[in-house]
Amino acid sequence: MNPWPIVRAFLVRHRWAALAFVFLVAAGVSLAVALISQERALRTGSARAADRFDLIVAAPGSQTDVLLTAVFLRPGTTKLLPPEVTARLLNDKRAVFVAPIGFGDSHRGAPIVGTTSQLVIHLSNELQEGRVFARREEAVVGAASPMKVGETFRPTHGIPRDGNPEEDTDPHEHGSMITVVGRMKPTGSPWDSAIMLPVEHVWQLHSLPDGHEEGSEAVGPPFDPTRTPGVPAAVVRPTTIAAAYQLRNAYTTNESMAFFPAEALTRLYSVMGDLRQLMSLLAIVTQALVLMAIVMGVLLLFRFLVPQLITLRALGAPRLFIAAIAWGFTATLVLAGVVLGLVAGYGLSYGVSQWLAADTGVELTPTLASSEYLIAVSILATGWILALLPAYVVQRRSLAMSLAES
């Protein structure tokens, strides 16, 4: 038997109602799919962005705040590490390098980060273009920066919040002219749009000791312990795994905290995961209600199709054929809705990723994975099972009574 031509004809007859049903299913599926896909994109994107930050040492406080400030370059109000702790850390032999991070300035909305060339090379895994800074008036830009190598600029005091320099409390250019001498490779992190300067320049701009002898123009380590200011955070590259744990213990004190970014992210993921589970559950419940509504809608629609169905029975169609028409009609709507929902869900996730990437600088790559397909298949299976209801109701009508009624 082949009920499809009849199903197709009925779909054409009730095309507007059918389209409405398809969009209802698609809306539910796309929300569920986008939610899961986006959560994964956020997780993988943030993990990738933080991947090269082995250990972070900062003043005691919220690890999440420090993570957002040091790794994701979000303006924050982190306290400074005491100068003596900073000095001790910068000269700790258990680290391959310790890179202080200094903030406070920007240029055309891009944050300026004062650090060492070691961190720039480490994050970029060699440069895409040019060289690292060797003088205090030189800078390296991130891969996504619109600035070109050789371009000069003067830093603006203050970090724009939400990229809007108008919101700075005291925006004004200061310091000497800086020349861009290199460009980093893409890191998929907010560092791609940042400008990296020698930390000494940032300290100097803010009238702090610059980590070297008075009058020295040196950049990078070794730093003079007597002339080292406090820093918001320092990125530590330990020599070994054991050294990493030793350093974490050594700098987890009343004066400082040390943590692996992965740990802080895992805690964030745990919260996000709980939220995702809750949202997924809500999405599934909503979807089940939508499917039930659609099944009821199909039952109502089939009241209009009774004359045709009864005619088919009178022409000799078995009950199974009638049931197959009703099931096929509903199942087609659910299938179309699920497929459209998958596509729309990916599109939605892609759109949100683009928006978030533009806002945060974290490269987010949405994908459709087994969990999204599982949700889609579950909704499809539920819909196809629920489609048995109109099939059952329609086929059990008495042929003689229906003929008499119609």
Added chain:
Amino acid sequence: MSPHDAEVGLSVFQLEVSFCDATGDRFNALSGVTAQFKPGQITAIVGPSGSGKTTLLHCIAGILVPRSGEIRHGGVIVSSLGESARDTWRRHNCGMVFQDFRLIDELTVLENVTTPALFGHYRVPSILRERARTLTRDFGLLERSVPTSRLSRGERQRVAIARALLMDPAIILADEPTASLDRANAASVAKTLEGLAGQGKAVVCVTHDDLLVSRAHEVISLKAGRMGPPAVDPFVGLRAGDLA
């Protein structure tokens, strides 16, 4: 041996059908109806509204099962078949034509005509497809690929008759086939049914149309579910002596 075994065609014997009305009281829709529908003849079933004409037609088609009595066709006791077997029997032996055509308007002429083939096949067998083409051509339905919604009423009834003939049934059951047509189209349909009878099919029509009654070889008159005296020709159905 039952008297209607003597005939290879279709016969009903002492049919009793009852229904419940809206108040739950049971009433007889058919009482003691006995008749033969011979191949090559048109039998018109006439009577006032509610006399049981359509009920009789549904019994013949195996749509309704009588409370008592028998429906036979070529040695098969249709009334004792299960529902599924009656569906199959109807598909292969009965061609149904309705007053309001009951086509699927979104399907083309050819798709409507071949609809009964889909009940038992995934694809319409080529022999049936060819037969559908022949039928549509014979009925002057040259635009086979247009949806039937674009056809005139007369053309649509011709599509419905072509659909009824797809499986080459021995019995044509028509319920008021000319009631919603103008005189010219009604005359055309009556002529078509006459032609089918001429091909050896047993044509049974429920009708109020004098034109169709006048072409019938036999007329069964029903009143309150009972057969009345013959309205047109000498009674050519079962005679009292045959029932002995």
